[in-house]
Amino acid sequence: MGRIQLKQVKKSFGECTVIPPLDLAIEDGEFTVFVGPSGCGKSTLLRLIAGLEDTTSGMIEIDGTNATLLPPAKRGLAMVFQSYALYPHMSVRKNIAFPMKMAGVNEAEQTKRIYAAAKALNLTDYLDRKPGQLSGGQRQRVAIGRAIVREPTAFLFDEPLSNLDAALRVGMRLEISELHKRLKTTMIYVTHDQVEAMTMADKIVVLQAGGIEQVGSPLELYKTPRNRFVAGFIGSPKMNFIEGAEAAQHNAFAIGIRPEHIDVSITHGQWQATVGVAEHLGSDTFLHVHGVPGCDPMTVRGGGDIAVNHGDTVWLTPDPQHIHKFDAEGLRIK
Amino acid sequence: MATKASKAAARLMISPAVLLLLGWMIAPLALTLYFSFLRYNLIMPGDNLFVGWENYYWFLTDPSFKAAMINTLVLVGGVLCVTVLGGIGFALLLEKPMFGQGIIRIMVIAPFFVMPTVSALIWKNMFMNPVNGIFGQIASGLGFAPIDFFGQFPLLSIIFIVSWQWLPFATLILLTALQSLDQEQLEAAEMDGASWLNRFRFIMLPHLARAITVVILIQTIFLLSTFAEILVTTNGGPGTATTNLTYLVYVSSLLQFDVGMGSAGGVIAIILANIVAIFLMRMIGKNLDA
Ligand SMILES: Nc1ncnc2c1ncn2[C@@H]1O[C@H](COP(=O)(O)OP(=O)(O)OP(=O)(O)O)[C@@H](O)[C@H]1O
Ligand SMILES: [Mg+2]
Numbered sequence: 001m002g003r004i005q006l007k008q009v010k011k012s013f014g015e016c017t018v019i020p021p022l023d024l025a026i027e028d029g030e031f032t033v034f035v036g037p038s039g040c041g042k043s044t045l046l047r048l049i050a051g052l053e054d055t056t057s058g059m060i061e062i063d064g065t066n067a068t069l070l071p072p073a074k075r076g077l078a079m080v081f082q083s084y085a086l087y088p089h090m091s092v093r094k095n096i097a098f099p100m101k102m103a104g105v106n107e108a109e110q111t112k113r114i115y116a117a118a119k120a121l122n123l124t125d126y127l128d129r130k131p132g133q134l135s136g137g138q139r140q141r142v143a144i145g146r147a148i149v150r151e152p153t154a155f156l157f158d159e160p161l162s163n164l165d166a167a168l169r170v171g172m173r174l175e176i177s178e179l180h181k182r183l184k185t186t187m188i189y190v191t192h193d194q195v196e197a198m199t200m201a202d203k204i205v206v207l208q209a210g211g212i213e214q215v216g217s218p219l220e221l222y223k224t225p226r227n228r229f230v231a232g233f234i235g236s237p238k239m240n241f242i243e244g245a246e247a248a249q250h251n252a253f254a255i256g257i258r259p260e261h262i263d264v265s266i267t268h269g270q271w272q273a274t275v276g277v278a279e280h281l282g283s284d285t286f287l288h289v290h291g292v293p294g295c296d297p298m299t300v301r302g303g304g305d306i307a308v309n310h311g312d313t314v315w316l317t318p319d320p321q322h323i324h325k326f327d328a329e330g331l332r333i334k
Numbered sequence: 335m336a337t338k339a340s341k342a343a344a345r346l347m348i349s350p351a352v353l354l355l356l357g358w359m360i361a362p363l364a365l366t367l368y369f370s371f372l373r374y375n376l377i378m379p380g381d382n383l384f385v386g387w388e389n390y391y392w393f394l395t396d397p398s399f400k401a402a403m404i405n406t407l408v409l410v411g412g413v414l415c416v417t418v419l420g421g422i423g424f425a426l427l428l429e430k431p432m433f434g435q436g437i438i439r440i441m442v443i444a445p446f447f448v449m450p451t452v453s454a455l456i457w458k459n460m461f462m463n464p465v466n467g468i469f470g471q472i473a474s475g476l477g478f479a480p481i482d483f484f485g486q487f488p489l490l491s492i493i494f495i496v497s498w499q500w501l502p503f504a505t506l507i508l509l510t511a512l513q514s515l516d517q518e519q520l521e522a523a524e525m526d527g528a529s530w531l532n533r534f535r536f537i538m539l540p541h542l543a544r545a546i547t548v549v550i551l552i553q554t555i556f557l558l559s560t561f562a563e564i565l566v567t568t569n570g571g572p573g574t575a576t577t578n579l580t581y582l583v584y585v586s587s588l589l590q591f592d593v594g595m596g597s598a599g600g601v602i603a604i605i606l607a608n609i610v611a612i613f614l615m616r617m618i619g620k621n622l623d624a
Contacts, residue, residue, distance in 0.1 A: 085521065146522075
């Protein structure tokens with residue numbers, strides 16, 4: 001079991017309210033990702049759930065029991081920190097054994113679980129090394145191993161991959177997803193990388209300034225963002241927003257259109273524009289174009305073999321089915 | 335600075351400084367060694383005969399030598415115990431954010447800036463004196479017999495005074511070490527279910543090991559030569575109860591005017607200090623490498 005419910009949870013540091021009262025329910029077995037810009041309170045929210053920070057007001061329920069005042073150890077959650085927080089003077093084996101030792105698990109059981117975790121995480125050859133003798137990815141796996149052996153009701157990850165290089169990050173991302181599929185334990189994962197959010201999550205919680213902007217599955221957020229913030233935050237490259245006369249034609253204050261939903265042509269189309277920078281990636285070409293009224297520059301995704309360069313003229317046509325309309329407050333118009 | 339020529343030039347350039355330092359050290363050491371083999375007593379001016387190992391023989395067989403050795407060890411050991419344990423305690427307290435933290439920290443560090451003679455005199459006359467001292471006053475006020483600290487517990491009293499002086503040093507080093515401990519490690523341990531005691535034992539103490547080693551090494555070197563506190567409080571007495579090796583050398587050469595004997599004592603002290611240093615390095619130097 002691992003159902004976590006936040007009811008009107010609020011957090012202030014002195015005068016400064018970092019998290020205004022918010023409600024959130026995380027279902028058993030769900031992979032929930034908190035995303036948002038830096039400083040929006042993702043870590044704080046996670047630490048509130050972990051019990052490392054006290055709530056200013058509100059209630060945290062874990063599996064139906066009030067856990068607001070429980071110390072971290074009693075909540076049955078395990079956390080993986082951004083800096084891994086391994087114990088530097090202990091070997092990998094001792095690091096992984098530590099939570100079991102604290103819980104008074106007997107030696108035989110400890111050994112069994114250590115080997116199981118080490119096997120699952122490819123750490124068998126490193127059990128006698130100190131954390132200082134491991135690579136970043138291996139340290140990350142040790143941190144995960146230390147979390148697994150406790151058999152927690154939920155895992156909390158705070159940007160666990162942000163210290164790794166791009167290739168390793170993709171690998172670890174898959175490993176964590178696989179781990180979730182296998183263990184079926186609730187996981188809460190904090191990141192500001194929206195690719196991680198989109199690929200791993202069952203449910204994404206988009207945060208801004210401590211408040212929840214939208215909760216939903218990755219595709220829900222992609223297809224029907226509730227407001228301009230979510231629309232701009234989810235999707236890469238970012239959605240283009242057009243204000244003014246063009247938007248007024250659609251009876252909206254602003255319209256949004258994703259780069260992948262604009263058709264590029266060198267002969268005809270709805271808008272005429274000049275190419276600024278063309279990024280040829282092989283599979284795709286991202287064009288940053290100027291001259292579309294109400295949106296400058298506009299980002300457009302073309303096919304990999306589109307042969308345009310700086311200064312060329314192109315014609316753009318948005319796909320009318322994928323135009324998002326927003327009112328003056330930035331909310332979506334249905 | 336990597337080529338052969340530049341290395342040679344560098345050696346040439348620093349050689350005057352090295353030679354000066356070497357001379358500075360070697361000259362007194364050589365003189366002490368030389369004197370230690372002479373019959374050289376200021377009361378009996380004469381031809382200062384060369385007497386071989388005689389001075390060493392008499393110094394080592396002197397009954398006060400054994401007492402001085404024991405006193406030195408007890409003094410160093412006692413002060414180390416108090417300052418390391420107390421230093422850890424203070425560091426743990428001072429690390430917590432609290433009201434007036436800055437001032438409290440300065441106050442804790444303050445004893446380190448008081449001269450040893452001054453602090454020993456203050457403790458002797460204002461606190462521990464059975465008639466005028468505050469402790470004596472309190473005891474009589476409560477109807478107890480005041481304690482004559484330097485009469486009844488002379489070595490303990492000196493250990494106390496010296497510890498008072500060195501506690502700030504230990505606290506300072508251990509506090510900075512404690513502050514460099516990654517908070518996330520403690521939080522991780524907390525999530526792993528470790529109580530405060532277990533966090534202290536398994537996370538903080540190993541982290542402090544290196545700093546504790548440094549404190550022990552540095553303090554031992556200075557504590558072996560404790561002198562001022564003894565001179566102004568007990569003068570090595572009663573009897574030889576508070577005479578340590580340094581004080582014994584002082585007694586021989588400057589109270590009995592026997593320069594030869596004093597020098598022999600000095601050489602023995604140097605040898606002992608080096609033995610202790612090697613011993614300590616062996617024992618805890620491993621901690622520094624890790
Ligand atoms: N102990 C604290 N005292 C005061 N303010 C704090 C404290 N911890 C965090 N904050 C503030 O709370 C806000 C949210 O911080 P938090 O660490 O949760 O951000 P985040 O979303 O995790 O950002 P990032 O993506 O950069 O890690 C920040 O504005 C930060 O300055
Ligand atoms: Mg953070």
